[in-house]
Amino acid sequence: MSRxxxxxxxxxxxxxxxxxxxxxxxxxxxxxxxxxLLVCVIIALLISNSPIGLSYLSFWETYIGISFGTFILxxxxxxxxxxxxxxxxxxxxxxxxxxxxxxxxLSNPRVAMAPIIAAIGGMVVPASLFIIVNPLGSQGAGAxxxxxxxxxxxxxxxxxxxxxxxxxxxxxxxxxxxxxxxxGGVLVIALFYTSELYLLPLxxxxxxxxxxxxxxxxxxxxxxxxxVLGVVVWLQFLLSGVHPTVAGILIALTIPATTKIDxxxxxxxSSDLVKRIQDSCAEGIENIDSKNFQExxxxxxxxxxxxxxxxxxxxxxxxxxxxxxVIPIFALANSGLALFELSVNEMFNPIAIGIILGLVIGxxxxxxxxxxxxxxxxxxxxxxxxxxxxxxGTTFLAxxxxxxxxFIASLALSGxxxxxxxxxxxxxxxxxxxxxxxxxxxxxxxxxxxSMPYPPVDLGPPNIIKSEVISES
Numbered sequence: 324m325s326r327x328x329x330x331x332x333x334x335x336x337x338x339x340x341x342x343x344x345x346x347x348x349x350x351x352x353x354x355x356x357x358x359x360l361l362v363c364v365i366i367a368l369l370i371s372n373s374p375i376g377l378s379y380l381s382f383w384e385t386y387i388g389i390s391f392g393t394f395i396l397x398x399x400x401x402x403x404x405x406x407x408x409x410x411x412x413x414x415x416x417x418x419x420x421x422x423x424x425x426x427x428x429l430s431n432p433r434v435a436m437a438p439i440i441a442a443i444g445g446m447v448v449p450a451s452l453f454i455i456v457n458p459l460g461s462q463g464a465g466a467x468x469x470x471x472x473x474x475x476x477x478x479x480x481x482x483x484x485x486x487x488x489x490x491x492x493x494x495x496x497x498x499x500x501x502x503x504x505x506x507g508g509v510l511v512i513a514l515f516y517t518s519e520l521y522l523l524p525l526x527x528x529x530x531x532x533x534x535x536x537x538x539x540x541x542x543x544x545x546x547x548x549x550x551v552l553g554v555v556v557w558l559q560f561l562l563s564g565v566h567p568t569v570a571g572i573l574i575a576l577t578i579p580a581t582t583k584i585d586x587x588x589x590x591x592x593s594s595d596l597v598k599r600i601q602d603s604c605a606e607g608i609e610n611i612d613s614k615n616f617q618e619x620x621x622x623x624x625x626x627x628x629x630x631x632x633x634x635x636x637x638x639x640x641x642x643x644x645x646x647x648x649v650i651p652i653f654a655l656a657n658s659g660l661a662l663f664e665l666s667v668n669e670m671f672n673p674i675a676i677g678i679i680l681g682l683v684i685g686x687x688x689x690x691x692x693x694x695x696x697x698x699x700x701x702x703x704x705x706x707x708x709x710x711x712x713x714x715x716g717t718t719f720l721a722x723x724x725x726x727x728x729x730f731i732a733s734l735a736l737s738g739x740x741x742x743x744x745x746x747x748x749x750x751x752x753x754x755x756x757x758x759x760x761x762x763x764x765x766x767x768x769x770x771x772x773x774s775m776p777y778p779p780v781d782l783g784p785p786n787i788i789k790s791e792v793i794s795e796s
Contacts, residue, residue, distance in 0.1 A: 356646030357480025363651040364725070364749070367658035376661055383656045404656045405733060408649045410557055410571040412726075415645050416505045417575025418638045423502055425580055437694065437703040438496050442503035444693025445721055446471040449685030453677035463674035466735040468511045469744060470681025472727030474752070475501035476650060478720040481756055488767045490708035497717055500690075508727045509572050516734040519564040528559030528570065535577035544579050544633050566734065578637055583629035596623045650726060657729050660745050669739050675747035682728070682751035683758075687718035713770065716763035722755030724748065 370379045383404075388397030398406075424430060449470035457463040478497060482489055535552050553574040560570040584592070599619050628636070669675070691714065697703045705714065725748060732744040 413571035444689035448689025449681030492706035525563035669743035686722035712766035719759030
């Protein structure tokens with residue numbers, strides 16, 4: 324009589340997992356990061372204007388350092404957040420850009436043309452309005468890039484309010500526009516917000532980036548290699564004077580985007596492995612050879628990994644950490660603003676007015692005007708299922724520029740000017756978001772009515788006199 328093989332038991336759900344499950348589900352939605360970001364902004368504002376507000380603001384100025392032998396680097400906590408943690412944010416943006424260019428919406432020139440043209444308009448017009456209010460030579464002239472950005476997390480978070488009513492192509496358009504905006508924002512940071520330039524560390528950083536490109540070309544796929552070299556590149560960019568977040572974008576562009584096996588090979592391999600598992604279960608679960616089952620399932624896991632490009636693995640691994648870690652911490656550190664201490668002059672100085680005009684008026688005006696001209700010239704067409712009314716609502720959402728706008732403000736300004744700029748960014752983002760939601764609410768309702776088989780017709784008030792005549796007869 325054969326003895327039954329012992330098997331590992333299936334875990335039964337416990338109370339901890341039941342508590343964690345809703346949080347895991349919340350984190351599956353792309354818009355959840357935007358919701359958490361808004362919550363962190365509100366928390367930072369509430370604490371900053373509470374009795375412990377001064378201690379809260381001082382906490383982010385606490386100095387923290389690292390040392391390797393004779394090398395010592397000591398900086399405030401807010402520096403490590405804005406220059407180190409945000410490098411991961413920009414690294415993720417770089418991965419998204421590379422993916423979109425290779426296989427996404429930016430890979431099709433005709434489809435990509437509309438959001439790219441819209442993004443150009445959404446950067447040129449806001450910057451121009453800001454410069455009109457803050458001409459060259461004025462105190463705030465260097466902050467002209469603050470209103471050029473779009474915060475995709477908050478914008479998609481507000482767009483998600485309308486659920487399935489939002490056309491899929493509208494979401495794709497807004498996402499692609501924001502990515503094109505990010506490309507422009509990174510170029511602006513690299514070109515215009517580098518105060519001093521030290522060539523030796525810059526050349527070393529670029530040389531390491533070249534080595535990473537070569538490793539990519541010869542087929543090195545281990546992400547750890549790129550992580551180690553990437554840390555050194557970040558440090559060299561920091562020492563060179565170029566903002567180290569730019570390194571995040573450049574490092575991302577060197578990550579391999581090819582798979583070890585293609586889809587057809589994966590289908591053959593996975594089908595064979597699944598068949599082996601099914602055959603091993605044919606004689607009953609109790610007779611399965613655990614060791615053989617484990618080896619087969621491990622081979623299947625490796626095949627699943629090999630069919631994914633390192634770029635995909637890095638993007639999937641980082642997305643939640645950035646959305647639910649880096650960005651909320653950035654918001655907590657940079658949204659602290661003692662509103663009651665802001666004077667009227669600080670809140671409505673030329674810099675603040677330029678930011679508000681740029682984000683609330685310049686963004687939608689720039690996007691719509693550039694798109695209208697391009698449509699008239701036959702260069703582009705509106706995305707499928709989208710009309711001009713929904714497009715106008717979306718352009719207002721593009722005026723929410725919190726994350727990148729605050730980041731650029733911290734590079735361009737300091738002291739009371741920075742506090743006033745942060746207040747203006749918050750106010751402008753709130754107004755843009757409110758306008759966007761109100762316009763989209765009406766526009767999407769009109770689209771829903773038009774999509775009905777028989778749109779409701781306004782028949783007017785009932786004819787009482789005619790009804791009475793009919794009833795008497």
